[in-house]
Amino acid sequence: MQDWHMHHYLPTQRGKHSPQTITVTGQGTVTVKPDTVIITLGIRTEHTNVREALSENAQRAGVMIQALKAIGVHEEDIDTASFSIYPKYNYTNGISVLVSYEVEHIFDITVRDTKTVGNIYETAVANGANIARHIQFKLANEQPYYQQALAIAVKNAKEKAFVIAHTLGLPLHDIPIQIKEESLAPTLSPSLPSTVVLAEQQTAPPIQTQDIIISAVAQAIFTY
Known part of the structure; x- marks a missing residue:
């Protein structure tokens, strides 16, 4: 998929003995499906005793990791994103009373x-996770797609220059005297922002992958 944006440009003169130029900016866009997904989910446990909360969390995390490995997830693709212990209080008549400890272990799983x-x-x-946070869609290697977008951008810049030259009746030279790449970060699908608490008996809904847009911009200066 290609997406070209037209802009208005005017020929410029740099002095009596300087070459007369046309400066144009071309843009190329490639839309691709992601080949890598980062899932962020984890386990939250709570107990009046902090050691019990930690113990239960560790046990459930171990079960979950083993279950994921059993279906083909590699251990190096399961990383701890955060580990937290929160004391929880009740407030009555301005007095705080410690009631429990909440332990949360969050993992990033590369799929x-x-x-x-x-x-x-x-x-x-099914094996212990009860909280899900983000899901991110990525490309393992975006360079081939960026190079496609850059080639489109260069071609787009040249076409714009020839449109301007033809409109004004100018003898444009085919090769630009200067070309500048302007890098753009890929537009990735947004992560799901909110925390979702999952019931143990609930199965996850089907996940629909979202497109990634790779864009490139090239500025070129042609003489006539």
Whole structure:
């Protein structure tokens, strides 16, 4: 998919003995499906005794990790994103009373086959996970797609220059005297922002991958 944006440009003169130039900016866009997904989910436990909360969390995390490995997730693709212990208080008549401790262990799981995302959610929930946070869609290697977008951008810049030259009846030279790449970060699908608490008996809904847009901009100066 290509997306070109037209702008208005005017020929410029740099002095009596300087070459007369036309400066144009071309843009190229490539839309691709992600091949990598980062799932952020984890386990939240609560107990009046902090050691019990920690113990239960560790036990459930171990079960979840083993279950994920059993369906093909590699251990190096399961990383701790955060680990927290929160004391919880009740406030009565201005007095705070410690009632429990909440332990939360959050993992980033890298999924290299996007078709398995739903099964990974389902397996994690069935084996201890009770909180899900973000899901991010990525490309393992965006360079080939960026190079495609850059080639489109350069071609787009040249076409714009020739449109301007033809309109004004100018003898444009084919090769630009200067070309400048302006890098753009890929537009990734947004993460799901809110925390979702998952019931243990609930299966995850089907996950639909979102497109990633790779854009490139090239500025070129042609003489005539």
